Amino acid sequence: MVQVSRSAPEIEKALDASFIFQLLSEAERERFIGSARLRSYRAGEVVFHMGDPGDSMMLIETGEVCISYPAEDGRVAVLSELKPGSVFGEIALLDGEPRSAAASAATNCTLIVFERHAFLEMLRANWALAEAVLKLICARLRRSDARMADLAFSDLPGRLARTLIARAKPAPGGGLLRLSDSQSALATLAGGSRENVNRWLRKWHKEGLIAIADGRISVLDPQGLLRATR
Amino acid sequence: MVQVSRSAPEIEKALDASFIFQLLSEAERERFIGSARLRSYRAGEVVFHMGDPGDSMMLIETGEVCISYPAEDGRVAVLSELKPGSVFGEIALLDGEPRSAAASAATNCTLIVFERHAFLEMLRANWALAEAVLKLICARLRRSDARMADLAFSDLPGRLARTLIARAKPAPGGGLLRLSDSQSALATLAGGSRENVNRWLRKWHKEGLIAIADGRISVLDPQGLLRATR
DNA sequence: AAATCCCTGTGACGATCGACACACTAAAAC
DNA sequence: GTTTTAGTGTGTCGATCGTCACAGGGATTT
Numbered sequence: 001m002v003q004v005s006r007s008a009p010e011i012e013k014a015l016d017a018s019f020i021f022q023l024l025s026e027a028e029r030e031r032f033i034g035s036a037r038l039r040s041y042r043a044g045e046v047v048f049h050m051g052d053p054g055d056s057m058m059l060i061e062t063g064e065v066c067i068s069y070p071a072e073d074g075r076v077a078v079l080s081e082l083k084p085g086s087v088f089g090e091i092a093l094l095d096g097e098p099r100s101a102a103a104s105a106a107t108n109c110t111l112i113v114f115e116r117h118a119f120l121e122m123l124r125a126n127w128a129l130a131e132a133v134l135k136l137i138c139a140r141l142r143r144s145d146a147r148m149a150d151l152a153f154s155d156l157p158g159r160l161a162r163t164l165i166a167r168a169k170p171a172p173g174g175g176l177l178r179l180s181d182s183q184s185a186l187a188t189l190a191g192g193s194r195e196n197v198n199r200w201l202r203k204w205h206k207e208g209l210i211a212i213a214d215g216r217i218s219v220l221d222p223q224g225l226l227r228a229t230r
Numbered sequence: 231m232v233q234v235s236r237s238a239p240e241i242e243k244a245l246d247a248s249f250i251f252q253l254l255s256e257a258e259r260e261r262f263i264g265s266a267r268l269r270s271y272r273a274g275e276v277v278f279h280m281g282d283p284g285d286s287m288m289l290i291e292t293g294e295v296c297i298s299y300p301a302e303d304g305r306v307a308v309l310s311e312l313k314p315g316s317v318f319g320e321i322a323l324l325d326g327e328p329r330s331a332a333a334s335a336a337t338n339c340t341l342i343v344f345e346r347h348a349f350l351e352m353l354r355a356n357w358a359l360a361e362a363v364l365k366l367i368c369a370r371l372r373r374s375d376a377r378m379a380d381l382a383f384s385d386l387p388g389r390l391a392r393t394l395i396a397r398a399k400p401a402p403g404g405g406l407l408r409l410s411d412s413q414s415a416l417a418t419l420a421g422g423s424r425e426n427v428n429r430w431l432r433k434w435h436k437e438g439l440i441a442i443a444d445g446r447i448s449v450l451d452p453q454g455l456l457r458a459t460r
Numbered sequence: 461a462a463a464t465c466c467c468t469g470t471g472a473c474g475a476t477c478g479a480c481a482c483a484c485t486a487a488a489a490c
Numbered sequence: 491g492t493t494t495t496a497g498t499g500t501g502t503c504g505a506t507c508g509t510c511a512c513a514g515g516g517a518t519t520t
Contacts, residue, residue, distance in 0.1 A: 138321050148381060
């Protein structure tokens with residue numbers, strides 16, 4: 001991890017995209033920026049471990065961050081992969097408890113770090129900000145519950161299909177979608193073994209639901225994919 | 231469901247035990263009580279369905295409430311069973327979205343219902359209350375994540391063992407613990423079939439980890455139970 | 461050019477799970 | 491007192507999963 005020293009205007013620019021920033025007055029923005037620090041991580045580096053004391057929260061400026069939940073035996077469940085503009089680490093900051101999950105850099109990335117004390121003060125002074133944070137956490141809870149249902153109700157093909165669709169992006173050409181993840185990565189995301197992920201992908205490929213080319217997967221028929229998993 | 235008309239002092243008494251109430255001033259309490267309604271449900275009755283518009287939140291006065299997540303095909307995952315003093319339904323109230331789960335009365339119960347508008351006003355005016363609600367939701371999120379890890383990492387015996395330990399209460403006599411749930415109830419709580427729950431219980435019974443008598447289960451060796459599931 | 465490493469494809473095996481099926485018991489309803 | 495119902499104990503069967511094992515391909519390194 002590298003502490004980056006950069007001028008405040010640059011942090012301000014990075015913050016413009018974030019929902020938080022738009023709720024602050026001019027004076028508040030300055031205090032906010034003053035309390036923020038910029039840090040840079042290389043792909044694979046750990047941002048924090050589960051159980052660490054958590055007195056800060058991060059906004060992703062560039063790159064992607066992986067939030068995961070480690071088991072005692074070494075296995076890892078990936079909770080989410082976050083993109084620029086996303087906030088994470090806010091739970092421990094808000095309630096003062098240890099980190100409830102681990103965060104690591106999925107790619108090289110730069111993060112804007114806010115300290116607990118300054119952020120809580122802003123929350124107290126600015127109800128719109130507090131309301132936004134409340135809704136943010138509510139959204140987290142909803143996603144978490146939905147994901148739990150996914151785990152409880154769906155088997156591997158179901159979870160894999162949802163993972164594919166969730167991570168696919170609209171193709172530049174037509175209505176297709178494509179994504180480029182290794183099968184091992186898909187396996188940990190969907191919560192299964194690499195071998196079985198391979199088997200299901202091949203099966204769907206034969207059925208024409210997905211296409212595989214250049215190590216990339218194209219989701220040809222999202223609805224058909226979901227229908228095939230019932 | 232029955233709308234109960236009761237005098238404000240009685241609602242006030244019921245509220246005394248709740249963490250929320252202790253954070254309010256005298257004037258706020260009166261406004262709060264004025265906006266609260268008391269409702270009574272019989273065992274099995276539905277309090278709200280998933281997807282309902284959610285402009286209220288409930289505090290359990292007496293009885294127990296079951297929060298569950300229904301799948302399209304009719305299966306149900308039980309998220310939690312709440313006891314008197316617990317609050318639920320606050321997510322939809324806070325973010326204005328539809329109910330993210332279903333709630334039904336596990337036993338006969340009476341609930342104190344707060345309306346959205348009045349509660350949000352109080353939140354805005356009382357930072358300590360807002361902070362308490364923030365922490366409440368953070369705690370929900372932590373429990374939800376932990377439960378997700380449980381589902382992702384553990385097989386049936388692991389989940390069942392944790393369910394037993396979580397629901398067991400200290401025995402009056404010694405250090406033992408006991409609980410009285412039907413095996414079907416345990417099955418839905420642990421996310422498995424009734425038959426297999428039976429098989430694992432019998433297995434642990436033979437190994438001396440639990441005792442079964444009078445239709446009640448005593449957890450004799452919690453640590454041993456957890457160790458047996460690795 | 462050879463060796464190494466990561467990703468992909470397949471086969472086989474054992475463990476576990478859900479589903480179905482049925483016997484047994486005890487309490488509750490009639 | 492008999493019937494009904496809810497909960498419990500077991501057996502079997504088929505599907506799926508994870509694991510081990512190994513073979514091939516493509517890129518990078520040495």
